Amino acid sequence: MIGSSVRQSPAVSGTAEAVPGVRRAKDTTPRRRSPSLAARLANNAFLLRLLARPLRRFAPVLSIGRVVLVSRHADVLDVLERDGDFTIAEVNAATMDRIDGPFILGMDRSEQFTRERTILQSCVHPSDSERIRTFVAATAAQLVGAAATQGRIDVVQDLARPAATRLVASYFGVPGPDEVTMMRWMRVLFWEAFLNSGGDLAVRLCGEQAAAALHAYLDELIAAERAGLDRGGEGRDTLLTRLITAQADPATRLSDEGVRRNIAGVVVGAVDTTSKATAHAVDQLLRHDGALQAAQRAARDGDVQVVAEYTFEALRFNPLNPALVRHVARDAVIAEGTRHRRQVPAGHTVYAAVLPAMFDSAAFDDPNTFRHDRRPAADLNFGYGMHSCFGLYVNRIQIPELVAALLRCDGLRRAPGRQGRMVYEGPFPDRLLVDVAGPVPTGRAV
Amino acid sequence: MTQLEREDVQGLVFSGYAAMHEARYLFYEVADPAGARRWLGELAARVTTGSAGEGAHCTNVALTHRGLAALGLDPEPLSTFAPPFQEGMTTPYRQRVLGDVGPSAPDMWAWGGPPGSDSSAPEDRLHVLLLLFAPDGGAMDSLLDAEMSRATGEGALRHLQTLQPEPLPGTISAGKFGVEHFGFADGMSQPVIQGTGQEDELAGEQARRHVVATGEFVLGYPNGYGELTPSPWLPGPDSGKVDLGRNGTYLVVRQLKQDVHGFRELVRRLAGTVGDDADAEARFAAKLVGRWYSGAPLARTPHRDDVDLATDNAFGYAEVDPYGERCPLGAHIRRANPRDSTAPERARALELTNLHRILRRGRVYGPGLPDAATEDDLVERGLIFICMSANIERQFEFVQQTWCNNPKFSGLYEEQDPVLGTPPPEGGLFTVQGSPFATRARGLTNFVTVRGGAYFFLPGVRGLLSLAGRS
Amino acid sequence: MRQAAFTILTPVLPGHCTALSELLTSIGDAVVDDQRLGLSGLDRLHYASFSILPGGEGPRLAFEGNIDGSPSAFLENLLDVSASAIDDVYSHCAGYPPLADGDREPTLRYLLDRDIGADTFFVAWPGHSLDMIRREDELRRWIQDFLDEPEQASLRRSDPENVHRAVVEAVRDDPSIRWALEAEPLPFLVRHPRTVLVLLAAPALAGLVAIVVAAARRGTARRPARLFLATVAAAAAGALARLRAAELADDHRERSRTTDWETVYTAWSKNLSQFRHREDAKGQNHLTSIADIKPGLFRFVTLRTVLAVIRAVATLSPVRGQLGGITSIHFARWVITPDRRLIFLSNFDGSWENYLGDFVDLAARGLTAVWTNTHNDVGFPHTTWLVEQGARDEARFKAFARRGMEPTLLWYSAYPGLSVANISNNRAIREGLRRPQDAGGTEAWLRRL
C-alpha cells in the first residue's frame, strides 16, 4: 500500500531535508488556548446576526482604519464580482506559497488562474456525482452505525472529519500515510493557509512542518500513481490520477509540481471545510425544531434533495466564514449610485460579509425565518464570482448525505447541558455531541 | 497627467522586438558633422516609434556624449546632460561604481575603452549607435546594406564595429526572449511603464508590483517622485530653451562575456551544499540566480523546478521568504530587484525599490556551449546587456553598485552578486540561507567579464530633428 | 564606554592651503599603513577626518574625531604616538605654538581650545567600543568557521537547541575566544534612555501641565495661569506665522534669481572629480558638507531647535542603529560654527547615491527641517511648513547637497569592512551565545550566522 511505503521510506525531497528529523517529532497540532474575544465573536453566529441588522441598515459600507466591511447583499456580490478592483493575491498568495505553492485561491485573474482552474474542472466527470453519493452514503451509514451503539455521536470527530477524509482518499486519491495523520495535516494546513491572518508563530511552524511532510508524501504518492498508470491495469481512477493522465495532453498538462500543488490545494480545502459546514448545519437544525422534524421526515423518506435544501438553509444561519476577504488593488468605489456610496483607497482590506448579506431582506424574503425552499442563487455559502468554491459539486452531495445519515437516527437530540454545546478549536468546531436512540438500520426507507 | 507621446518615443522603450529574431548594433564615428546631421535628420523619419506597429523591420538610434559634440553641439547644451553620460563609463570613479576591475577593466575592452586603448571603437571615436532589427537573416541583410550605405555612402559617418547577437530562437512564448548562456530563461521581469497601455494588460499582483511612473524611463514626464528628471536642453529662440530630452532616455550598453564552462564546473563542484538528490545541481544554480532554469522563481517553488511558473512575476519576498531560505538574500534577481523586502512596511518597500528599476533589452551573442561539452571551447559568448533608465545614477548604477556589487547588501558581510561579481583571487563566498543555519559556498570564481560598454542617449524623434538642426 | 565627538576648527595660514592639503592627501591616500599619524594604531578611534572648509575669515582646517572616551584623553594618546605629524599639520595653522622640546602640553591646549564639539551627534550603536566591535566580529567569524567545518556536518540535521549548545561548548573549549561567554552589557543609560526619561521627566512634565491647566480653571492663580497659556499659544502661532513669512520670502528670492539652479549646478559640477578621487573606494564613505545659515535670528533659532529635537529623538528612539529610518550611518554630526555655518560630517555605509537617496526616501522631513535653514548658490528646494516638500524634490536636493560638499582630504575608518547592520548582528550573536534574545528564539539566533 502506498501509505505504508511512504511512512517507511527515507525523506526524498528538499523539503524533508530542510526539516530535520528531530524537529518533525514536535509536529503536533497547535496547542489549545482559550479563544480571543474576536475569535469568540467570529464563532458566534447568533451575535453576528444580531449585529448584522444595524450594520446593514446604518453602515452598509463601514470603514474602520484600513478595513472596510460590506454587509448588503448587492454590494457583497459586487465586491466579489469585481476581481480586478478587489483582489485575493495579497490575502492568500503568500500563505498558499508557504504551505503548498501557488494555487488558484491565491491567484488573481490571470492566464495561469484560468488555465489551472480549467484543468481542475476538466478532471471532474459527470458520473462523479453518483460515485460520490454512493461512497459518502455508505461511509456515513457505517460511521453513524458504529457511533450510535454508544447512544452518543460527536458530529465532528465521529462523522464529518473521518467521512471527508475518506472521500479525499477514495475520490480525490490522497489517502495519507494513515487517517489520523492525514486529518491532522489537513487541519493544521487549512488553519495556517486560510485562517492564520494574525500570523501566529506556533500555527505557522506547525503549518510549515505539516506542509513539508505532506509535500514529501505527495511526491512519493504521485510517483507511485504514475508508475501504476504506466503499468496499465493497476491504475486507480481518482482526481489525482486524472490530473496525471491529463499531463499527456499539452492543453491540460500541468507540470509535475503543478499536479502536486493543485491536488494539495484541493485536498487541504476539502476536509475541515466539510466538517465545519456539517457541524454548523446540524447545530442550526437542532435550533430550529420545525425544520428539524421536516428534515428528518425527508431523510427517512429517502428524499436527500429535500434534506439538502434544509442543510443549506441551515448553513445560511451560520456559514463557513462570516466574511470573505479581499484586498483593494486600486482606488475604487463601492455601492456606486446609492446613498451609501463609498470611496475606498487602494491598500485597504475589504470584508465581504456574507453572513449579514444572507440576511438582507432586499435579497431574501423574510430572512429571519427558516425556509428550505429559497431561491438557491442568492446563496453565498460557497462564495461567489471567480473564486467560488471548486468543491461545490461535492458539497451538494456530501454534506446533505452526512446530515441525512444523522437525521435517520431515532431520537436525535443535542446532548444535554454544557455537553451539547459546540466546542471550537480556533476557528474549527472540535466537538458537537448529539444523542440518539439508535440508528435506522437501512439507508433508505423505513 | 500628460499623455505619453508614443509617436515621439523610440520603439525600444516599448518593446524588445521579440518578433525580430535578428539584431545588429552598429558603432559609427562622425566623419563629416554636416553630413552626419543631415543623415540623422533623414533617419528621424525612419526610426521605429512607439505608435506604429513594428513593421517589416525596426531601426533605432542613440548617441554618446562625444557623438553629440562631434555633431557640433555647443558646450553649453552639452553640459546639460546627465553627469554619468557626460563623463562616460571608463573614469576611475565609474570603474569603482560599476565594479569594472581586474579582467573587466576598461583598458582591456574590445570596444568603448579609453582613448588610446586597443578598443576597436574607443570611447573618443564611438559616436553613434544604430540598432537594427529584422525578422530573419535575409531581411537583415538587405536592411544592413541599405542603412550602411546611407550612413557611410556620402562619407558622413565612418563605420567602426558591429555587434551581432545570436538570432532569437524560433518560438517566443509569453514575452520571453529565450535563454541566456548559463541556461536560464531570461526577460520575465520587467518594469511596466505607466501610460504605455501595457499596465492595462496585467492583472492583479503583477500589475501592482511592476508598474512605475512614466518619467522613470521617458524624460519629460513625472518620475517616481512626481518630479521631472532634469533633461538636456538647447538654447532656443528668445533666450528660451528647447527641451532636447523630452521623450528621450538614456541607454546603457555593456558586452558581458560569460564563462559558461566555469559556471557549470562550479555548479557541479558546489551542488553538494544544497543536497545530494538528483535536483541538487539545478537547485544550486537556481540559488545563485533566484530562478530555476525554466524561469520559475525560487520564492514560489523552492524545492523543485516548476515550468508552469516559468513566467511568474507576481511574487514578493517579504511575506514568504523574509530570511532568504527560499531565494537566498544574495541571489542575482533578489539583488537586482529586492522587491518588497527593503523596508519594514511592504507597500512602502515596493515603492522604494521601484525607484531603482531598469528596462532590460539584452540579447545573447556567441554560440551556446553544447550541454555535453567536457571542456571549454574557448569561444567567446555572453550577453549584450542593454538597459534603459531616465536617471542613470539612481537606476542602472544604483542597481549595479548598491545592490549587485555591494558586499553589505541585505545585512550580508562579504559577498557580491554570484553571477556578476568579481570575487577576490582566493575565491568568492555565497551564503545559502537555510534551516537550521546557513550554508556558505566558497570558492566562487568570476563568470562574467565586461568586454565593452558605453552610455548613450536615445532621443525622441523631435529631439533627433533638433540635433539635426531641423526643428 | 561612551562615544564622543570632537570637531577642531583652526584657521589655515594664508597661502598654506595647498601645502596643507597635499600633506593631508598624501597621508590619506595610504591611511591604513601610514606611520606618520598612525591612526590605525589608536585603539579608541572609530572614524577621523581632515578637511579644509571655507570660512568668513578664510579657510579653516576641520579635524573630526569619533572616539571612545573623552577628547582630551584621546588627543593625549594621539600626541604620544604622533606628535611630530600633528605638528607638521598644524604648523600650517594660525596661532599654533610649534612643538618645543617635546612639550606636548601647548599643542594639546591648542587643539582642545579649538574643539567646538557637535550640536547634534549621532552614534549608531552607543556604548559599542571599538575593541568590542572588533572582538565581536572575530567571534562571528570564529563561529561561522566552526559551523562550516566538515566535522560539524551532522549539526545541519540537528535541532536548533543542539546546534546552539554545540557552539557554546566549542567556544568554551577555546581559550582564545572564551571571553565571549562573559557578560559585557552596555551601560544601563545607553540601553534604556527612554525608561529613564519616562520615569523621571515625563511625570514631572505631566505634573507641570496638570498644575497649570488646573490653575487656569479656578483658584487664585487663575489669571496668571490663563495668561501663561494664552502667551504660549500666541507664541506658537507667532512662530508659525514667522516661519511661513520666511518661507515666502525664500520663494520670492527664488523667483527673482537671475540664473536658475540647474545652470549654477551644471557649472559647478566640473568640480565633482575632486570628490571622486576617493568616493566609493571602499564599502564606506565620508561626507563633509558645509552651508551658510540663512540670515536673521529666526533661522538660527529654528535650526538650533530642530537640531535639539533631532538629538532628543535620536537618543530616545527605541530603535537603535538608525537616524530617521536611515540604517547606514555609523557616526554623524551637525556643528554650527561661530560664523553661522552649518557643518555636517557623516561616516556611512554604501555609496553617496544610496545615502542621498535614503535622505530623500526615508528622512526627507527631518532633513528638510535642518537644511531649509541654510543655503548655498544652488539653493535649498522650495519648502513649506518647515518639513514639507523640500528634500522631496530629489534632483534639486541632490544638487544642493553635492554643491555643499567639500573634499575630505584624509579619512580613516577603523572597520571599513563592517556595516552598521553587521555590527548589531555581531552583537546579537554574542549576546545570544549566553541566551538567545531574539523573539524567534534559537532559530532566529542561528539565522544570524
Ligand code: HEM
Ligand atoms: C470537497 C470539498 C471542497 C473542496 C475541494 C473545495 C475547494 C475549493 C477551492 C479550490 C476553492 C478556490 C476556488 C478558486 O479560487 O477559484 C474554494 C473556494 C471556496 N470554498 Fe470550497 N471546497 C470544498 C468545500 C467547501 C465547503 C464545505 C465550503 C463551505 C460550506 C466551502 C466554501 C468555499 C468558499 C466560501 C470559497 C470562496 C473563498 C473566497 O472567495 O475567498 N468549500 N473551495
Ligand code: HEM
Ligand atoms: C551575463 C550577465 C547576466 C546574466 C546571465 C543575467 C541573468 C539573469 C536572469 C536569468 C534573470 C532572471 C530573468 C528575469 O527575471 O527576467 C535576470 C534578471 C535580472 N537581471 Fe540579470 N543577468 C546578467 C546581468 C545583469 C546586469 C548587468 C544587470 C544590471 C545591473 C542585471 C539586472 C537584472 C534585473 C534588474 C533582473 C530582474 C530582476 C527582477 O525583477 O526580479 N542583470 N538576470
